[in-house]
Amino acid sequence: MKRWNGWGRTDYEYHFADSSKAFVEKNVGKGEIIPDATLESVLKKVPKSRLPDHALYTSDAESRVRHARGQSSPDWIAMRYGTVDHFPDAVAMPAQKEDIETILNLAKKEHFNIIPYGGGTSVVGHINVENNDSPTLIMDLSAYNRLLHLDEISNTATFGAGVRGPDMEDALKRHGFRFGHYPQSHEFSTLGGWIASRSVGTQCYYYGRIEQLFLGGLMHTPQGNLEMLPFSASAAGPDLRQFALGSEGRMGIISEATVRISPIPEFEHFYAIFYPDWASGFAALHEMVQSRLDVSMLRLLDKFETETTLQLSGKDKLVNLADKGLRLIGMGEERCMMLFGITGTSAGARATLHQMQHVAHRYHGFLEKSFVGKMWFASRFTTPYLRNNLWECGFAMDTLESVFPWSKIAAVKDEVETALFNGLQDENERLIVFSHLSHMYTDGASLYVTYLFRRTADADQTLARWKKLKKAASEVIVKNHGTISHQHGVGMDHRPYLPLEKGVLGMQSIRNFYSTFDPQGLMNPGKLYKDGDNDSRKSNS
Numbered sequence: 076m077k078r079w080n081g082w083g084r085t086d087y088e089y090h091f092a093d094s095s096k097a098f099v100e101k102n103v104g105k106g107e108i109i110p111d112a113t114l115e116s117v118l119k120k121v122p123k124s125r126l127p128d129h130a131l132y133t134s135d136a137e138s139r140v141r142h143a144r145g146q147s148s149p150d151w152i153a154m155r156y157g158t159v160d161h162f163p164d165a166v167a168m169p170a171q172k173e174d175i176e177t178i179l180n181l182a183k184k185e186h187f188n189i190i191p192y193g194g195g196t197s198v199v200g201h202i203n204v205e206n207n208d209s210p211t212l213i214m215d216l217s218a219y220n221r222l223l224h225l226d227e228i229s230n231t232a233t234f235g236a237g238v239r240g241p242d243m244e245d246a247l248k249r250h251g252f253r254f255g256h257y258p259q260s261h262e263f264s265t266l267g268g269w270i271a272s273r274s275v276g277t278q279c280y281y282y283g284r285i286e287q288l289f290l291g292g293l294m295h296t297p298q299g300n301l302e303m304l305p306f307s308a309s310a311a312g313p314d315l316r317q318f319a320l321g322s323e324g325r326m327g328i329i330s331e332a333t334v335r336i337s338p339i340p341e342f343e344h345f346y347a348i349f350y351p352d353w354a355s356g357f358a359a360l361h362e363m364v365q366s367r368l369d370v371s372m373l374r375l376l377d378k379f380e381t382e383t384t385l386q387l388s389g390k391d392k393l394v395n396l397a398d399k400g401l402r403l404i405g406m407g408e409e410r411c412m413m414l415f416g417i418t419g420t421s422a423g424a425r426a427t428l429h430q431m432q433h434v435a436h437r438y439h440g441f442l443e444k445s446f447v448g449k450m451w452f453a454s455r456f457t458t459p460y461l462r463n464n465l466w467e468c469g470f471a472m473d474t475l476e477s478v479f480p481w482s483k484i485a486a487v488k489d490e491v492e493t494a495l496f497n498g499l500q501d502e503n504e505r506l507i508v509f510s511h512l513s514h515m516y517t518d519g520a521s522l523y524v525t526y527l528f529r530r531t532a533d534a535d536q537t538l539a540r541w542k543k544l545k546k547a548a549s550e551v552i553v554k555n556h557g558t559i560s561h562q563h564g565v566g567m568d569h570r571p572y573l574p575l576e577k578g579v580l581g582m583q584s585i586r587n588f589y590s591t592f593d594p595q596g597l598m599n600p601g602k603l604y605k606d607g608d609n610d611s612r613k614s615n616s
C-alpha cells in the first residue's frame with residue numbers, strides 16, 4: 076500500500092545504517108526526533124464535502140487526505156506535522172472516458188474545480204488545493220491505465236494515461252517492447268503526469284525525452300475533446316501537443332496517449348568512472364558530450380555527492396574497501412564519480428565503451444565496470460525511500476534543478492551551492508549540499524542540487540527554513556538566466572518565477588490559450604500562473 080504521508084510503499088524500508096546517520100549528524104548536527112501526526116488526527120480535520128453525493132466520486136475522508144498533497148517539502152511538512160488545512164471535496168477515479176466527460180459536465184454546471192491527478196508525485200505543488208473558495212474534485216486517473224492499442228510494426232502504443240511506470244513496462248515487455256522513460260519516481264508516476272509536467276527520464280538519450288515520445292492523444296477539456304493525432308512529424312502549423320506538454324492540468328484531462336516505444340534492447344549496462352577531481356571529470360564529460368558518444372545515461376557527481384552517495388549507501392564494508400582501493404590509485408578526497416549507461420546492440424556497446432574509456436583515460440579517469448553501475452541500477456527507484464529515514468531522524472531533504480550553458484554551469488553550481496550553504500546562517504544551521512550534472516545537451520547541462528537541513532518540532536519554523544533556502548537558490552538561478560525548472564515543472568512553488576522567463580506577453584498568451592479550453596477557470600487553478608494576477612511585477616519585458 077502507498078504511504079499517506081511520505082514516499083513509497085508501506086512494505087519497503089530503506090536500510091539506513093548507523094554510520095550513515097553519523098555521517099549526516101557530523102555535517103549538520105544532531106537531528107531531533109519529532110513524532111508524525113497520525114492519520115486519525117488528520118482525518119478529524121477533514122471538513123464536510125461541499126459536493127453533492129454522486130456515484131462517480133467519493134467524499135470519503137481518507138481518500139481526500141490521501142489525495143491532498145504531493146511530494147514537495149511544503150507537502151511533507153503539511154502531512155507529517157499534520158498542519159494540512161485544505162482538502163479536496165471529493166475524489167473520482169474514472170475507469171472510462173464517458174465518466175470523465177460526465178464529471179466535466181457536472182463541474183461546469185455546479186462550478187467546482189477539477190485537479191487531474193496521476194501518481195501525486197509532484198515536487199512543486201502541482202496537485203494541491205490552493206484556494207478553498209470553491210469546491211474541488213481530484214480526478215485520479217489511476218483506474219484508466221490499460222494498454223489500448225499496440226502497433227508492433229510502427230513501434231507505437233496507446234495507453235490509458237493513468238498507467239504507472241512499472242505497469243506500463245510490464246504490459247510492453249510481454250510484447251518485446253519497452254517505453255524507457257525512467258524518472259526516479261517511476262514506481263508511482265504516470266504517463267499522463269509525465270506529459271502534463273514535461274518530466275525527464277534518466278535514459279532519455281536512448282529512449283527519448285517525453286516530448287519526443289508523446290505522439291498524440293485525447294484531452295478532455297471543459298469546452299470539448301481535443302484529439303491530437305499521432306503524426307510522426309507534421310509541418311501543418313503549430314503543434315498542439317506542445318501545449319498539452321507542461322499543461323499541468325490547466326487545459327484539461329489527458330485520458331489516452333500514444334507514444335513511441337522501443338524493442339527491448341539486446342544490451343544494457345551501467346558503469347562508473349572515477350576522476351581525481353571535478354575539473355578532470357567536467358572536462359571529460361564535456362568532451363564525451365561534444366563527441367556525441369552513444370550513451371543512454373550520463374551524469375557527473377561532484378565530490379560531496381560522490382562521498383554522500385557512498386556514505387549513505389548503507390554498505391559500509393564495500394565502501395571502505397572501495398575507498399582504500401581508490402586512494403591507492405590516487406583518487407582521494409577530491410574524487411568525483413561519473414555514472415553512465417550504454418543501451419543498444421552488443422557490438423555498438425563495445426564500441427561506445429571503448430570510446431568512453433579512451434576519453435576518460437586522457438583525464439585520468441578509472442573505469443569501474445562491474446559493481447558501482449550495477450548498484451546504481453538496482454537502487455535507482457529505492458533511493459527516494461531514504462528521505463523517509465532522514466525525516467524520521469530529524470532531517471529534511473529537498474532537490475532543485477535547472478539547466479545552464481557549458482560556459483556558465485560550473486560557476487552557477489558554486490553560486491547556488493553557496494546560497495544554500497549560507498541560507499540558514501542567521502540560525503547557525505549547517506547544511507549538506509551536493510550536486511550532479513544530470514542531463515547533457517551539446518549546448519549545456521542540467522544542474523541537480525540536493526540539500527539537507529535540520530527540521531525542528533515547529534512546522535512553521537521548518538517551513539520557513541525551506542522557504543528561505545528555496546528562495547535563495549531560485550534567485551541565483553533566475554539571476555543567471557537559468558530556467559526555474561529543467562524537469563520538475565512549475566506548479567505553485569515555481570509560479571512566481573515563471574513570468575521572468577516567459578515575459579508579460581508570453582504569460583498572457585499562455586493564459587489566453589488555456590482559457591480557450593477552460594473559460595470558467597475550472598481546471599487546476601493556481602498552477603503555472605495565479606488567476607487574476609497580471610504578472611507585471613515580475614516581468615522581464
Ligand SMILES: Cc1cc2nc3c(=O)[nH]c(=O)nc-3n(C[C@H](O)[C@H](O)[C@H](O)COP(=O)(O)OP(=O)(O)OC[C@H]3O[C@@H](n4cnc5c(N)ncnc54)[C@H](O)[C@@H]3O)c2cc1C
Pocket residue numbers: 082145146190191192193194195196197198201202216236237257258259260263264265266267268269270271272273274275276277322323324325327328329330459562563564599602
Ligand atoms: C522521489 C521523486 C523522484 C522524482 N524524479 C523525477 C525525475 O527523475 N524526473 C522528473 O521529471 N520528475 C521527477 N519527479 C517529479 C514527478 O515525479 C514528475 O513531475 C512526474 O511527471 C509527475 O507524475 P505524476 O503522475 O505523479 O503526476 P502528478 O504529480 O499527479 O501531477 C503532476 C501534474 O500533472 C497533471 N496531470 C497528471 N495527470 C494528468 C492527466 N492525465 N491529464 C492532465 N493533467 C495531468 C496534474 O494536474 C499536475 O499538474 C520526482 C518526484 C519524486 C517524488
